[in-house]
Each structure stands twice: as C-alpha cells, then as structure tokens.
Amino acid sequence: MAADFDALADHLREHGHKLTQPRRAILKTLAAASKPLSPAEIQARGQVFCADLGLVTVYRTLEIMADVGLVRPVHVMDGCHGYVLATPGHTHHVVCERCNAVVEIVGCELGGFLERVAQRTGYAITGHWLEISGICADCQHEDGPRSASERTRQ
Amino acid sequence: MAADFDALADHLREHGHKLTQPRRAILKTLAAASKPLSPAEIQARGQVFCADLGLVTVYRTLEIMADVGLVRPVHVMDGCHGYVLATPGHTHHVVCERCNAVVEIVGCELGGFLERVAQRTGYAITGHWLEISGICADCQHEDGPRSASERTRQ
DNA sequence: ATGAGTGCAAACCGTTTGCAATCGG
DNA sequence: CCGATTGCAAACGGTTTGCACTCAT
Numbered sequence: 001m002a003a004d005f006d007a008l009a010d011h012l013r014e015h016g017h018k019l020t021q022p023r024r025a026i027l028k029t030l031a032a033a034s035k036p037l038s039p040a041e042i043q044a045r046g047q048v049f050c051a052d053l054g055l056v057t058v059y060r061t062l063e064i065m066a067d068v069g070l071v072r073p074v075h076v077m078d079g080c081h082g083y084v085l086a087t088p089g090h091t092h093h094v095v096c097e098r099c100n101a102v103v104e105i106v107g108c109e110l111g112g113f114l115e116r117v118a119q120r121t122g123y124a125i126t127g128h129w130l131e132i133s134g135i136c137a138d139c140q141h142e143d144g145p146r147s148a149s150e151r152t153r154q
Numbered sequence: 155m156a157a158d159f160d161a162l163a164d165h166l167r168e169h170g171h172k173l174t175q176p177r178r179a180i181l182k183t184l185a186a187a188s189k190p191l192s193p194a195e196i197q198a199r200g201q202v203f204c205a206d207l208g209l210v211t212v213y214r215t216l217e218i219m220a221d222v223g224l225v226r227p228v229h230v231m232d233g234c235h236g237y238v239l240a241t242p243g244h245t246h247h248v249v250c251e252r253c254n255a256v257v258e259i260v261g262c263e264l265g266g267f268l269e270r271v272a273q274r275t276g277y278a279i280t281g282h283w284l285e286i287s288g289i290c291a292d293c294q295h296e297d298g299p300r301s302a303s304e305r306t307r308q
Numbered sequence: 309a310t311g312a313g314t315g316c317a318a319a320c321c322g323t324t325t326g327c328a329a330t331c332g333g
Numbered sequence: 334c335c336g337a338t339t340g341c342a343a344a345c346g347g348t349t350t351g352c353a354c355t356c357a358t
Contacts, residue, residue: 018312018357040347054315059348061313075229075283081347094277103275109267114286121257123248123288129229130284132268134277172332172337194322208340213323215338235322314355321348330339 005031008070008085015068022057025050026065027085035100036074036082074102075131096136103136159185162224162239169222176211179203180219181239189254190228190236190247229285250290257290 008027009019017023025046030037037045039058046053062083065071072086074093084093084102092105110128118125162181163173171177179200184191191199193212200207216237219225226240228247238247238256246259264282272279 020313020357022314038347052315055347056316056349057314094271094275094279096277097280103277105271105275109270110264113263116263117248117259117286118288121248121259121288122291123250123257123286124294125248125286125288126251127288128284128286130282132271132277132279132282134272134275134279134281137276140278174332174338176339192322206340209322210324210341211339310356310358312355312357314353316352316354317350318352319348319350322346324343324345326343327341328339329341330337332337333335 011068011070012065017064017068021050022046022053023061025053026058026061027070030071030083030085033084035102036084036095038082042083075129092130092132094132094134096139097133098135098139101136101138105132165222165224166219171218171222175204176200176207177215179207180212180215181224184225184237184239187238189249189256190238192236196237229283246284246286248286248288250293251287252289252293255290255292259286 005027008031009024012019012023025048026042028049029042029046033045039055039062042062043053043055043058046058062071066073066083069086071083074082074084074095090108092108094103094105095101110130114125114128117123159181162185163178166173166177166181179202180196182203183196183200187199193209193216196216197207197209197212200212216225220227220237223240225237228236228238246262248257248259249255264284268279268282271277
C-alpha cells in the first residue's frame with residue numbers, strides 16, 4: 001500500500017504536477033476510503049493529514065487528478081459527484097444503497113451488447129457509464145433500515 | 155402523439171395532481187425533446203406554451219412528475235440532472251457527445267451480467283444505470299464541431 | 309529563485325423556501 | 334368556493350474565481 005501510494009504520486013509528477021502536502025493528503029484520504037467521497041468529505045478527512053487543507057484546494061486538485069486519470073467521478077444518487085481512486089483500466093461500481101460501500105467490478109462484459117447497440121442505432125460508441133446499485137452483504141443482514149433512514153426521500 | 159399526451163395528463167390526475175397550464179407546458183416540452191433537458195432548458199422551451207412559466211414551478215413539477223413516474227432523471231456528464239419523459243419499462247440511453255441527441259435502447263440485456271455481479275460481490279442488486287455515449291449518425295457525417303459549440307461550456 | 313500551488317474572501321451559479329396572489333375542479 | 338398551485342424575492346449550499354502569500358523543485 002505504501003508502494004501503491006508512491007505509484008500514484010509518481011503518476012502526478014509524470015504529468016508535470018507538483019506533489020504537495022495537500023495533494024498527498026487527498027491521495028491518502030481517497031486511498032483509505034471505502035466509498036465515494038464528496039469534496040467536502042475529502043476535505044474533512046484529509047485534514048487528518050494536512051491540518052489546514054482548504055476546500056478550494058480539494059476542488060482544484062480533484063480536477064487535476066481526474067484529468068490525469070488518478071481519480072474517477074461516480075454518480076451517487078443524492079448529491080451527484082462522489083470521487084473514488086481510479087483503478088487502472090475500465091471498471092464499474094456496485095454501490096450499496098444503505099451504506100454507500102462500493103465494490104469495483106473489474107471485468108467489463110458489455111462489449112457484445114455495445115456492438116449491438118452501435119449497429120441498431122448507428123451511433124459510434126465512444127464510452128459508457130454503468131453504475132449498479134444494490135444492498136451489500138453486511139446491510140442485508142442488518143434488518144432495521146438504520147443508516148438508510150435519512151436518505152429515504154428524493 | 156396527442157393520445158400520448160392525454161395519457162400522461164391522466165396519469166397526473168390519477169395521482170391526485172391538478173393539470174395546470176404550467177404542467178401542460180412542461181409535459182409538452184418534454185414530449186417534444188429529443189435529449190435530456192435541464193430545468194432551465196425546460197423553462198426556456200416551455201415558455202412557448204406558457205408564457206410566464208417560472209423556474210421554481212419547473213423544479214416543483216419535475217419532482218412531482220418523477221415521484222409519479224412520468225419523468226426520469228438522467229445523469230449527463232457535465233452538469234448533472236437532465237430530465238426525460240419516462241417510457242414505460244426499463245430503458246437505457248445513448249447520448250450523442252456532440253449534439254446530445256438521445257436514442258433509447260429498449261431491450262435490457264444486462265440480466266446475465268448482473269446475476270454474475272451479484273454472485274461475485276454478495277450484493278443484492280436492486281437497480282442499475284447505464285448510459286452510453288457516442289457520436290450519432292448525423293454528427294459522424296459532419297466534420298466540424300458545429301452544433302456542439304453553443305453548448306460546450308457548462 | 310520562481311512559477312506552481314495554496315488559502316481566504318467574495319462572486320457566482322443552481323436549487324429551495326416563504327408568502328401572497330391565482331387558478332382549477 | 335377552497336385548497337392546490339403558481340410566481341416572485343430572498344435564502345441557501347455547493348462550486349468557482351481573484352488575489353496575495355507560500356512552497357516544491
């Protein structure tokens with residue numbers, strides 16, 4: 001995991017960006033997260049690593065990291081825009097509706113389907129975005145809709 | 155298409171909502187749209203049908219219509235939250251990157267894939283959201299990025 | 309040393325809420 | 334007629350921008 005972090009840091013530098021304290025903090029925060037984090041959450045958690053991490057910096061840094069492919073934006077149903085560390089290659093996510101835990105699906109088995117779509121519609125397919133929602137194993141075994149309650153409306 | 159509209163209107167009434175001028179305008183606007191519309195766009199276009207259609211009303215109406223299942227929110231990669239008329243049943247979209255034209259994919263062929271995901275992850279899959287981006291036939295044949303220009307920002 | 313990167317405060321949206329006037333059934 | 338619905342103006346929260354200071358290289 002330390003090796004992991006170095007790789008991420010190098011990736012930033014390779015693209016001509018400096019490796020600063022705030023950026024380190026954001027990377028560490030994302031690396032430690034098990035669910036998509038909003039900018040505000042990233043700031044809050046990141047302050048453990050960099051006490052005066054500013055929200056503005058989080059925004060600017062996320063933009064850079066997304067450009068460089070270090071970070072991937074995911075759509076969470078309530079407030080859009082969560083961010084997760086991007087794993088190399090193409091992946092999809094399964095997000096738990098209750099606790100927001102995320103599992104990545106590594107293999108993308110949509111190839112055939114997309115080809116058919118292309119034929120049927122005449123579109124040249126350039127990309128796709130699949131997000132699956134469900135209930136994770138843990139939450140299935142808890143009965144009461146506990147953490148879910150606050151997000152029922154919408 | 156007139157019949158279509160009536161069905162939509164009835165659907166609203168069945169759920170105990172009044173059918174007002176603004177709501178009529180919003181329904182017509184969405185019915186005429188070929189791509190997901192943001193609230194602001196809906197207001198602008200809807201004013202053709204209801205001159206003083208307010209943005210606030212658009213928001214409130216969209217919420218109602220989404221509750222009732224008349225309208226479906228879709229995630230467009232730039233500013234979240236576009237809305238399209240919900241077609242009965244489960245569909246996916248292919249959105250043109252240049253002109254934002256939308257084609258609906260009627261058959262959902264993800265069943266097998268989702269089952270495998272469920273087994274692999276232990277999640278109980280409750281839903282999924284697939285959005286495919288590409289270039290529509292028309293835009294493939296035009297070289298210069300023309301109609302795309304006005305909507306490049308935002 | 310020097311430009312990239314930062315934090316702060318203020319501007320800037322898009323969205324929501326309070327309220328009196330209006331419209332539909 | 335009466336309550337649901339509307340539009341306006343104001344509040345609100347998240348995101349972006351301007352600017353002087355700081356830090357990594």
